[in-house]
Amino acid sequence: MKWDSLGSGKTEMRLPILLQVDAFLSEAYIKTGRVEPRKLARFKVFAELIRQGRHTERGRLK
Amino acid sequence: MSTHKKIIKSTSVDDTKTPVESSFDLYRIAVSMGKAGLPKKFIDQAVQTALAFEGVLDLVKLWDGEKDSSERKEIVADIQDMIDECAQAEKVVAPYIRFNDLDQIAADIRKFKDSLRLIVEDHGGLTDLSKKTGIPVQSLSRFFNSGSMPRRLTLLKIAEALKLDAVQVATEWSR
Numbered sequence: 001m002k003w004d005s006l007g008s009g010k011t012e013m014r015l016p017i018l019l020q021v022d023a024f025l026s027e028a029y030i031k032t033g034r035v036e037p038r039k040l041a042r043f044k045v046f047a048e049l050i051r052q053g054r055h056t057e058r059g060r061l062k
Numbered sequence: 063m064s065t066h067k068k069i070i071k072s073t074s075v076d077d078t079k080t081p082v083e084s085s086f087d088l089y090r091i092a093v094s095m096g097k098a099g100l101p102k103k104f105i106d107q108a109v110q111t112a113l114a115f116e117g118v119l120d121l122v123k124l125w126d127g128e129k130d131s132s133e134r135k136e137i138v139a140d141i142q143d144m145i146d147e148c149a150q151a152e153k154v155v156a157p158y159i160r161f162n163d164l165d166q167i168a169a170d171i172r173k174f175k176d177s178l179r180l181i182v183e184d185h186g187g188l189t190d191l192s193k194k195t196g197i198p199v200q201s202l203s204r205f206f207n208s209g210s211m212p213r214r215l216t217l218l219k220i221a222e223a224l225k226l227d228a229v230q231v232a233t234e235w236s237r
Binding site: 034038041044045047053054057058059 | 116118120136140144148151152153154159237
């Protein structure tokens with residue numbers, strides 16, 4: 001997991017990344033309120049789908 | 063404005079499937095979901111998906127332990143999102159989107175969803191649509207209020223439920 005601080009630094013953008021042979025940037029989100037457990041659960045699902053090759057790829061960084 | 067920061071932690075994602083000992087909890091929660099008025103079709107799909115995906119099981123357990131009704135609605139919408147994601151059987155390579163195009167795309171999606179929402183209201187509103195599709199109202203509400211790209215699967219369910227033709231649910235930004 002990586003994060004960026006936005007604006008004054010009070011806002012954190014979370015960047016969930018799955019490392020396999022490639023690194024996959026999954027669904028990013030702003031850390032607010034009680035969102036974290038839900039987003040981590042979603043990331044678990046996305047990670048499993050990536051492992052199974054059932055994901056959607058929308059671009060690659062070069 | 064933005065400063066790159068460090069790696070917080072490497073989130074470990076367990077490879078194992080849902081442990082058998084969680085099944086009892088899962089079915090107990092499914093009964094609670096039924097009592098809470100969630101659609102049977104949704105509960106069936108949530109249970110099936112939770113048995114295969116630990117993340118969905120986590121969401122189901124979060125729902126069970128949550129007391130705040132608005133947070134529970136968000137969890138239900140998340141579970142439906144994940145049910146739809148898990149329905150994808152293979153890898154899809156979608157077109158790359160340039161950062162500078164995001165605002166225009168978001169505006170297009172907003173316009174499309176607003177237009178579809180009017181049709182839904184003409185057909186009895188979100189509650190009726192929920193009954194016809196088996197998609198929880200919470201999830202439909204997120205669908206229409208968010209600027210995210212609509213899933214084809216959701217659009218097809220809506221079209222089928224309201225007997226709409228292909229043009230009425232056509233958008234180039236479905237996924």
